[in-house]
Amino acid sequence: MFKKKRWLTSLALGLGLAFMAYRAYAGDPTGAETLKKDAGAPVDYVWVLVCAFLVFFMQAGFAFVESGFCRAKNAVNLMMKNLMDFVMGSLAFWAVGYALMMGNDWHGILGTTGWFLHGDAYDVHTYLIWMFEVVFAATAATIVSGGVAERIKFPVYLFYSILVSLVIYPIYGHWVWGGGWLSKLPFGIGAVDFAGSGVVHAIGGTIALVGAMMLGPRIGKYDEKGNVKPILGHSMTMAALGVFILWFGWFGFNPGSTLSAHELRISVIAVNTNLAAAAAALSALIFMKLKHGKWDLGMTLNGVLAGLVAITAPCAWVEAWAAVVIGLIAGILVCLGVIMLDKLHIDDPVGAFPVHGLNGLWGVISVGLFADGTYGNYTTAAPHVIGLFYGGGLGQLIAQLISAVVCFVWAFVCGWITFSIAKGLFNGIRVSPEEELEGVDIIEHGTPAYPDFQLVKH
Amino acid sequence: MFKKKRWLTSLALGLGLAFMAYRAYAGDPTGAETLKKDAGAPVDYVWVLVCAFLVFFMQAGFAFVESGFCRAKNAVNLMMKNLMDFVMGSLAFWAVGYALMMGNDWHGILGTTGWFLHGDAYDVHTYLIWMFEVVFAATAATIVSGGVAERIKFPVYLFYSILVSLVIYPIYGHWVWGGGWLSKLPFGIGAVDFAGSGVVHAIGGTIALVGAMMLGPRIGKYDEKGNVKPILGHSMTMAALGVFILWFGWFGFNPGSTLSAHELRISVIAVNTNLAAAAAALSALIFMKLKHGKWDLGMTLNGVLAGLVAITAPCAWVEAWAAVVIGLIAGILVCLGVIMLDKLHIDDPVGAFPVHGLNGLWGVISVGLFADGTYGNYTTAAPHVIGLFYGGGLGQLIAQLISAVVCFVWAFVCGWITFSIAKGLFNGIRVSPEEELEGVDIIEHGTPAYPDFQLVKH
Amino acid sequence: MFKKKRWLTSLALGLGLAFMAYRAYAGDPTGAETLKKDAGAPVDYVWVLVCAFLVFFMQAGFAFVESGFCRAKNAVNLMMKNLMDFVMGSLAFWAVGYALMMGNDWHGILGTTGWFLHGDAYDVHTYLIWMFEVVFAATAATIVSGGVAERIKFPVYLFYSILVSLVIYPIYGHWVWGGGWLSKLPFGIGAVDFAGSGVVHAIGGTIALVGAMMLGPRIGKYDEKGNVKPILGHSMTMAALGVFILWFGWFGFNPGSTLSAHELRISVIAVNTNLAAAAAALSALIFMKLKHGKWDLGMTLNGVLAGLVAITAPCAWVEAWAAVVIGLIAGILVCLGVIMLDKLHIDDPVGAFPVHGLNGLWGVISVGLFADGTYGNYTTAAPHVIGLFYGGGLGQLIAQLISAVVCFVWAFVCGWITFSIAKGLFNGIRVSPEEELEGVDIIEHGTPAYPDFQLVKH
Amino acid sequence: MKKVEAVIKPFKLDEVKEALVEVGVYGMTITEVRGFGRQKGHTEVYRGAEYTVDFLPKVKIEVVVPEELAGKVVEVISRAARTGKIGDGKIFILPVEEAMRIRTGETGKDAL
Amino acid sequence: MKKVEAVIKPFKLDEVKEALVEVGVYGMTITEVRGFGRQKGHTEVYRGAEYTVDFLPKVKIEVVVPEELAGKVVEVISRAARTGKIGDGKIFILPVEEAMRIRTGETGKDAL
Amino acid sequence: MKKVEAVIKPFKLDEVKEALVEVGVYGMTITEVRGFGRQKGHTEVYRGAEYTVDFLPKVKIEVVVPEELAGKVVEVISRAARTGKIGDGKIFILPVEEAMRIRTGETGKDAL
């Protein structure tokens, strides 16, 4: 370990940051030591960073999908939310979240080191992993915004998105990825989730469900007779761009999760990711065509995302045909989910739960079915993950089922508590009916999204 | 070769996929063996994958260029097409196309192995190459959609885009890239096309031409006196974003085609790509300014694409000044092409043929002129490619001319056959005049693209 | 060095390029020699190229931020400008700019080799560096377009954007990055600027200020009583997308500036970049909320950019908490800057100076305060950069202050001269009031941006 | 015949339409407009500077009806569009001399 | 003077305009509107749920003409705009009391 | 009561509005329209082909005022909207038979 001691006179003029009189770096902040020990590090760093950048870009994708599927009068608000959840997420994950999730394990429940990336955590490798993890944490928060769109108060949004990145996501994340108890279940090789169908998507999607339930439907979504009256989004091209960006970003999300370019399995992961998305788009397209006689762009776009979410857990453990099958099922599932929510009068404007929640859970479970026994736990080395269809028996499937149930319950309960607290703190979580009718853009943010275009909301 | 035998009980419950009772992997699905044999593999994998992701993102670019240059009433349809050709292309290329193109050569005509990426093809390297090739295949299909925009029936679109990825593209691709007969012509070092000016762009552009001819012009494009009445696109900012995305993606398209980061020539390729695009934009801008007195954004954007298409074949074999010259010519060519099509009353709404067809062919031919003899066939090793201007004589030029002619004829004939079959199968390939006037979005897809904005088409 | 002599008969038929009868490559155009000498080169090439591609994509980000913050009637014009400055910049930097900046140093004032990337410069490494530098040069020019938006004549724009890439940017760039005199100041280790807060952003931002001052405010921006009457941009979603793209691209801008993946410090740089952006967004958000009671999206987006600009110089030399502090200050600075310009009746439509100018200078200076002495001059080796707060004394701070002053003065004076010359050459630099009222799109470019949408400017 | 022109709050459009259909109006034409009136625009903020929104989004409904229906139509619209808050809008009655259905060439009341 | 107001199908605008110019109309004003009428909206689908489009896009043409030209204008519009299918639209004639050209201050017929 | 309808150049809107407010007009409704007139459209270019823009963007202002104010309103608008260049627009006066304020049900002049 590179060690360096130095007396620093930390003046911190005017900033009130005079706390660092003595510094010792137990980490390797320059990277010189790390490189010496592992000459292959540069390509891994490049891989992980580039993938992290791609995942970051998914924020734009989410912003565009959600905003496109909602009305112009709330477009500023949705941009603001998708920006600010990443902002709050970055800061919260820097201060606390990362330490809880990836710090040294404490009884299988949470991590305890790396606060503020300070001290020993000032190390090129720690910073690298943080960079990759932070974009995942923010994704979980971002997913929620779709389900609560067009009616949640902005401060409530800030509040819960901090909580997601600070606590809710990191703790379940620790259980699966940080060496926590789920990863040590005595079934299969323990619960696994390659890139986060559960950790990221099902967590986010389930909280979105809770949010949508607690807020109630948007004014006008269901008429007195209980009929669905769809509220059309304001820009299908924006939504489509969002999906293209997400698909693009997902190539960082899944293959990047090896955290190493020396795992050549990355090519298989990329192909599986692509095929599942394609297959799900196709099955959603056909399902809607058969049901309504139209080539439904909105649901086909949701289909793509459903396929991507579903393949996220199994991407490294299955082969191409399985990715196609997982995707085909995902495409149907998302359609059924959207229809089901409408039946239940739960108004989820962009399909956050059917896409991320339902398919996140399906992805987690699918590992227990399709894992083909050629790949291990982020390594080519044994033990390999084998599912039911490849002769692995029920072990892995049971681990996956437990993990899925825990994931849903954890997110649901945490979500419920979070929004309940918010209700008290912010005097209700929903904007007034007047504000909802006029749109939150002008009232909360002072600016309509498209002032040049005459535009009447109804 | 990594070999592994294992008895698998493939239950495939409910999926009807019970065909795999015994599995032997002749390939290397984990990548462990591949890494052992080639310690430099990780950086190549990273390079090829990242470039493939960039090329994937070009789908969004095409969607936006085409949609921006067309009317709002067809914007949903164009998004759907640009999405679905990638979806169908992925699945078709997975099942059949890849095997035809890159499988073991059969008499120089087609490939014959790797169907469904199954069996021996379950191998990290095969998956890697598939990932890179599939985004190229889909690009060829996508190009067509611009030429047939705003009037083709959606099922016809699905039909031909499957055929392109299934057969038309892979077979010509095999002739040039898969070890087929064109690559073995006894002139120069055989026909070459570094990243696909011909294989991808001229194929796509020529089929677009056939489509535009067989569909006939959009209602109102040419008046009774034969005058052109331009039909303005609905969003120049979308079109511009599309071009920026395409330029960005092209940095994956061309440099990535080395399929190896150990070919440091990638830097030269990137620079050439950039300079040709810039030069073509400039010559198109000036050409239109001189002709019409306006700084024409639409044609300047087309100029960028023309330069990118033209440099795609020669990018690895020329130096900077040649890239500039190739680009300058491309920028003029695309303007002349657009004007020529209008003279012939062939209505190509986004200039698919002038951009991809004409300049694809120009790119293929330019190799025979400007190749400077410093680089070989995807390798620094000899034989190097030398063109006429660098003392290489006529050999390479002849190979390139043959390849260009074959490319055009193959695409034209295949396109004609495809659309003719479609005419029979789908009871005509064009939507009804009512649908065309109202826009296909609402009738085929059920949703206008921008429901919030009062919008009248005329 | 790879050497190769060959008689080439350069026919250059019809192109008038018959000047190359004899060619000798002192460089290594194939890359074979370079690879032989440095087996680690591939990963560095991949890193630098991918980062350069990301930085290229920032052009789309600038185009969208600027266009979104301006009115629809000038959207075509803004797309054109953001395209053409990259086009002109690429060609100018190819011909002259690169040589001036990175060529062999002449008396610490300018570089003198590498014109047209010709001769010895035909070398994989030179091309690599050119590719990375050209996207920086074009960024400097692009920044200006925001400040002069909606009223500058298009030919004037072309004129100055050539000059920026040809002379103004390269010369200051040479002083800091090309081994020029600022880098050799006898304070600290000489003036440093990791990725160009000063070289790129303060230069661009300051010229934007000059442009905005010399053009005068847009009609209607300040009323007779001197009140500010904000002119709303036409699309906040476009502006937001632009910012997401810029943030994404900045991950190439800053970490890529190591020019080597073997500097594992890239992970620290990426994290700092991210945290500064997040912190600045937050402080801008809160500042505006306290001042006006609204969650102001426009200024929050500017806050993100301010944070990114500010961290650009210090990104490699500080740790996470310092990045957060630098960002928090940047977010406040940009708000104060926007308000100050309005007080002075300088109309900078997108905040180019507060974002890039002010925060560029702040970034340069911040190095002298926060540099923590763990990293050297693009290398892990000593001498390391140490600022005031880490016991480095005033040396580095003085170097940074000198560099900041020189930067501002150089850009201001050059900008003033450039626009003054333009005034004479083009008979004034501003469009006529009629054109300004109608919008420059139709008059200069022949096409409105959104012809399908009924749209009235006022 | 009379033309009844009503400027209403946009979100009331559906209710007004349904009320009109109930009293036997078969056709109407609507336009997106902006209104200036006693309902003062708010002060908003854009990039740190304040501005006033004078013109608020409204919807204009035009219905041409036979003379005898005009009173009923006014009543129905005013009932359906009323929220009681400022800015509810106005209704105007204008004389119409003739009407024609383009499709058939019918004129007068038959055209409506 | 009379104001002729016609609500027509959008794609007929060019034909109507040309027909009007031929009979000596020098000016007109058009507005994008949405029409509700006998031409029923279709049922469409958005993200898996059905909805009805009640208001269809139409274009409103307003032409102020001297009294004697009104009949001719109505005839010309109705001919050019007719497709014979439901939804072709309506023409209304309204009285106008005065007209002024802003540029010159001319009034009456001279202003048209 | 009279309805004064003015079609003006869009950038004149603010001036006209302020002038109207000064003479005591409390409300108005504006619509984005396109005008065809003596001010000929320009020839433009799109992707290398020329086209003519016939319809130019204009703003229509509608103000309903008591009979006695109509003349004043016309005068005020024409003064504020005039640039002297072709295309300044027109003002028309139409009769209005009744007006109602939806919020209160007031009618006649009180409704304005």
Ligand SMILES: Nc1ncnc2c1ncn2[C@@H]1O[C@H](COP(=O)(O)OP(=O)(O)O)[C@@H](O)[C@H]1O
């Ligand atoms: N004199 C008028 N002429 C035309 N339109 C008017 C007039 N007065 C008001 N309006 C329209 O009616 C709308 C509502 O008027 P306002 O004075 O705000 O509230 P209220 O109708 O409750 O008195 C205005 O926004 C405007 O569109």
Ligand SMILES: Nc1ncnc2c1ncn2[C@@H]1O[C@H](COP(=O)(O)OP(=O)(O)O)[C@@H](O)[C@H]1O
């Ligand atoms: N009573 C009315 N008042 C105002 N506009 C009307 C009226 N009736 C119809 N319209 C307009 O005319 C259009 C066409 O009318 P519709 O009844 O659909 O078909 P048709 O004109 O063939 O009978 C409608 O969309 C609407 O804009």
Ligand SMILES: Nc1ncnc2c1ncn2[C@@H]1O[C@H](COP(=O)(O)OP(=O)(O)O)[C@@H](O)[C@H]1O
């Ligand atoms: N007869 C008319 N009926 C309705 N609107 C008209 C008429 N004539 C002109 N207009 C409107 O007035 C605008 C200005 O008219 P134009 O003839 O171009 O210039 P000017 O008013 O200076 O004579 C037109 O664009 C159109 O909107």
